[in-house]
Amino acid sequence: MPQRHARRSLVAAARTALPGRLRWTVLAAALAAGLAHAAPRDPTVYQHIGDVANHLASPPADARPMMRWWWFGPAVEKAQLAHEIDQMKWGGIGGVEIQAVYPMALDDPSRGVKNLPFLSAEHLDAVRFANEKGRSAGLRVDLTLGSGWPFGGPHIGIGDAIGKMRVAAIDLPAGASGYALPAVTEGEKIEAVFIGGGTAKEYDATRLRPLKETVAGNGRGAVQPEPAPRVAVYYIASRSGMQVKRPAVGGEGYVLDHMSRRAIDNHLANVGEPLLKAFGDQPPYAIFSDSLESYGTDWTDNFLEEFQRRRGYDLRPYLPLVFSGQGADAPALRHDWALTQTELVEDHYLKPVTAWAHRHGTRFRSQTYGEPPASLSSFRHQDLFEGEGAQYRQFSFTRLASSAAHLYGKPVVSAETWTWLRSPAHTASPLDMKAEADRMFVQGVTQIIGHGWPYSPPNAPEPGYQLYAAAVSNHHQPWYMVMPEVSSYLARVSYLLRQGAPANQVAVLLPNDDVYAINRPGKTSLSGEMPKxxxxxxxxxxMDSGHNLDYVDPEAVLRVGLDRYPVLVMPNVTRLAPEVLAKLAAYVKGGGRIIAIGATPSLAPGFKDAQRITAEVKRAAAALFAAGRNVTRIGTDAELGRALQAVLPGDVQLSDARHRVSFVRRKLADADIYFIANTSNEPVSANLAFRQPRRHATRLDPDSGRLAQSALAPRLELAPYESVVYVMSDAPMRGAAPQRKTHDAAVVADLSAGWQVRFPDRAPVTMDKLVSWTDSEATRYFSGQAVYERQVTVTAAQLDGRRVSLDFGTGTPLPDSGVHAHHSGMRAMYEPALRDAAIVTVNGQRAGTLWHPPYRLDVTPFLKAGANAIEVKVANLGVNTLAGRELPDFKLLRLRYGNRFELQDTAKIAPQPAGLLGPVTLVGEAVR
Structure with a gap:
């Protein structure tokens, strides 16, 4: 029975069969049961390693990577939608997130291009079709609840648009008895007026006094004249005017006010309801919201009333201090002003959208950070937590989301991944994808959301469409032939990192109250200011001390506690509520260790009753930091590693290369799972030890899921950007191969010459020396797949008792600039000798794929004494074809729709090295 109809039947039965209060009690229970039945369930989380191992060969479908599916225009047609879904399924993609964005082409019947206006009947029918087709293919289907981002559109009138306080200062010359009133336009309201000495360019906000506005008529105000010049300062609730970014045709308009329940209800009614109706009785797994990017927001219509109710005092008299930042009380007032915005986002946006999603049998997935200032604990008001940013060794939104998931008991935390990967578009390789995905995994991510998959019409020239700034990870990429293996790796790691419970040992207290106090008009954000x-x-x-970390915020300390973390780091926390300090005192008394860096709590968080609360804070902090050896104070961040090692040795201990290796641990009842990644472009060779070893160790290959017995303190050998999983368990793992060591490696044959290479629609060529395809004029701009063939003869003696591998050489590390700003263009800083993916066949049998270091493949099972046929299908990047032709001219498109996008880094488009670059060798090693 369809879920919606099932709920109706439950309601009808309760209404007719039962009387009075009991009827409504049962009715409520029936509704709850129906809704619970309708909502998707969390993936299964296992607590025992034997159960986990049962799914290593084929991880559950819910762990597969998803793709953000951009519909440009949207100008989509069903046959192509079906084709792209089939391609996703073939590539191991587990689901899509449909997002309608800006048009890429004008309507042209001759080319089959028709932009379907957002929410038109044709657009909604395409949504319905994609959902049905995706579900039938076994894909999860999510939906962005809007066009472009943030939420908004033509249904958002000026009264529901982003709120922003406008301050208008008006000069009153000496002796003036009147002045021109500020113009108040649509969507604006005067909240307060003040007067004082000074000029419109320079005045002391602390000396302003309220002015009861007197209108003299003809748009002029009246005041009593005074001999000195003065200024009248108006505080006008206004609008930022921000428009939806990258909107689809018909999706243009104002961004909504995320602090206004009316605006949210408007959006849900005018956008959410039609979209969900298109899904019929198969609602999306989740509805999605991108990061909060409501630029300029700092006010909403009923802010003064909400502030009074929540903070317990009237903000109006203090508006000059809040919006000027002048005076000793300004930080405390700004704290309360920004905190109120967080609460309004939670109460008027996150909670209502989550409740609405549940009523429609779906979930709310959101990137809950940005502007307005949502907090880490704000995540708790939604179903699915998502982050973004590969900045794994600095503050990141990714770790913000994963920390919230750890604190509030969510096994799945997703991340928008590859957003700015290897710009310009079509230049990212599977190695680049792995390098960034691994940095997501070590931050606690357990669901990759690829950014992404551009829909391309059938007649679009290769390599198809692209978002203005993003990696392209679809079937138009020549290397997509190895996407099943890429997806398998991502799914296996995602699955493993959901099991058991998070086990980070160090928590860092986010100084939310201090950050609230430094917020400023026009840009209120916790996440944006936290890196300070x-x-x-x-x-x-x-991380270099051998630990991983979670963030906690004061709200989480109160709601969840700190019992799971042996150590809490407090970085320059000066504003903190007494009740949070009481929790910290109990934590220390229970054995928890605190390391405080720099300043310690000494101020009330906010303004009301600040003198009394500050005294409480100082007393509580003094008592806390007199707690003896469980509390350590240091002066700078640079001292933290040594202080941390003194109280808690590293969870993972390496003899070398600590800054190049990162890990994350999951704790089960009978095992610990360690995902360990070389996040650098240099090989790693180091002794590895675990602070809490168990009786048995198993090495797991995350590419294949194969298990091998390991020493309890193994030697860690990782190629650049290679990763491994170690399982420390109480009992031996079933299916683990015996530990085998190799020695006496020697080259069996040099295969760096004599290859026959077949390009599509060209006569085979002989490569006496392996060179890049770009070295030849005929293939410089070729993007695609070429097949290398040759024979090699080996003897029985060379095979006996030996492991023989096909080795495609080591690459060249590049100067590593690391991951920097959000828009930095993350990439693997490494030039491999195989560009960029390969499928190897030996004697007609598929031996394996290569798409990341080490570019070495064990071919022992496929070789025989005598002549052997080697075939290597090599694929490169889509950018080479793009580099060989003129870029499209969007002049007419922009004249029709405005400039909605700029393709990123087009000046950097150039053909990239391609093919086997050598040397290629057959290497034999004795096995014992």
Whole structure:
């Protein structure tokens, strides 16, 4: 029975069969049961390693990577939608997130291009079709609840648009008895007026006094004249005017006010309801919201009333201090002003959208950070937590989301991944994808949301469409032939990192109250200002000491507690509520260790009753930091690693290369799972030890899921950007191969010459020396797949008792600039000798794929004494074809729709090295 109809039947039965209060009690229970039945369930989380191992060969479908599916225009047609879904399924993609964005082409019947206006009947029918087709293919289907981002559109009138306080200062010359009133336009309202000495360019906000506005007529105000010049300052609730970014045709308009329940209800009614109706009785798994990017927001219509109710005092008299930042009380007032915005986002946006999603049998997935200032604990008001940003060794939104998931008991935390990967578009390789995905995994991510998959019409020239700034990870990429293996790796790691419970040992207290106090008009954000307090050195000191970390905020301390963390780091926390300090005192008394960096709590968080609360804070902090050896104070971030090692030795201990290796641990009842990644472009060779070893160790290959017995303190050997999983368990793992060591490696044959290479629609060529395809004029701009063939003869003696591998050479590390700003263009800083993916066949049998270091493949099972046929199908990047032709001219498109996008880094488009670059060798090693 369809879920919606099932709920109706439950309601009808309760209404007719039962009387009075009991009827409504049962009715409520029936509705709850129906809704619970309708909502998707969390993936299964296992607590025992035997159960986990049962799914290593084929991880559950819910762990597969998803793709953000951009519909440009949207100008989509069903046959192509079906084709792209089939391609996703073939590539191991587990689901899509449909997002309608800006048009890429004008309507042209001759080319089959028709932009379907957002929410038109044709657009909604395409949504319905994609959902049905996706579900039938076994894909999860999510939906962005709007066009472009943030939420908004033509249904958002000026009264529901982003609120922003406008301050208008008007000069009153000496002796003036009147002045021109500020113009108040649509969507604006005067909240307060003040007067004082000075000029419109320079005045002391602390000396302004309220002015009861007197209108003299003809748009002029009246005042009593005074001999000195003065200024009248108007505080006008206004609008930022921000428009939806990258909207689809018909999706243009104002961004909504995320602090206004009316605006949210408007959006849900005019956008959410039609979209969900298109899904019929198969609602999306989740509805999605991108990061909060409501630029300029700092006010909403009923802010003064909400502030009074929540903070217990009237903000109106203090508006000059809040919006000027002048005076000793300004930080405390700004704290309360920004905190109120967080609460309004939670109460008027997150909670209502989550409740609405549940009523429609779906979930709410959101990137809950940005502007307005949502907090880490704000995540708790939604179903699915998502982050973004590969900045794993500094403050990141990714770790913000994963920390919230750890604190509030969510096994799945997703991340928008590859957003700015290897710009310009079509230049990212599977190695680049892995390098960034691994940095997501070590931050606690358990669901990759690829950014992404551009829909391309059938007649679009290769390599198809692209978002203005993003990696392209679809079937138009020549290397997509190895996407099943890429997806398998991502799914297996995602699955493993959901099991058991999070086990990070160090928590970092986010100084939310201090950050609220430094917020300023026009840009109120916790996540945006937090890096001033959580600086890269702090994160790096923790990670290089052999630990991973979670963030906590004061709200989480009160709601969840700190019992799971042996150590809490407090970085320059000066504003903190007494009740939070009481929790910290109990934590220390129970054995928890605190390391405080720099300043310690000494101020009330906010303004009301600040003198009394500040005294409480100082007393409580003094008592806390007199707690003896369980509390350590240091001066700078640079001292943190040593202080941390003194109280808690590293969870993972390496003899070398600590800054190049990162890990994350999951704790089960009978095992610990360690995902360990070389996040650098240099090989790693180091002794590895675990602070809490168990009786048995198993090495797991995350590419294949194969298990091998390991020493309890193994030697860690990782190629650049290679990763491994170690399982420390109480009992031996079933299916683990015996530990085998190799020695006496020697080259069996040099295969660096004599290859026959077949390009599509061209005669085979002989390569006496392996060179890049770009070295030849005929293939310089070729993007695609070429097949290398040759024979090699080996003897029985060369095979006997030996492991023989096909080795495609080591690459060249590039100067590593690391991951920097959000728009930095993350990439693997490494030039491999195989560009960029390969499928190897030996004697007609598929031996394996290569798409990341080490570019070495065990071919022992496929070789025979005598002649052997080697075939290597090599695929490169889509950018080479793009580099060989003129870029499209969007002049007419922009004249029709405005300039909605700029393709990123087009000046950097150039053909990239391609093919086997050598040397290629057959290497034999004795096995014992």
């Amino acid at each position: 307090f959580i600086q890269p050195a702090l994160v790096q000191q923790i």
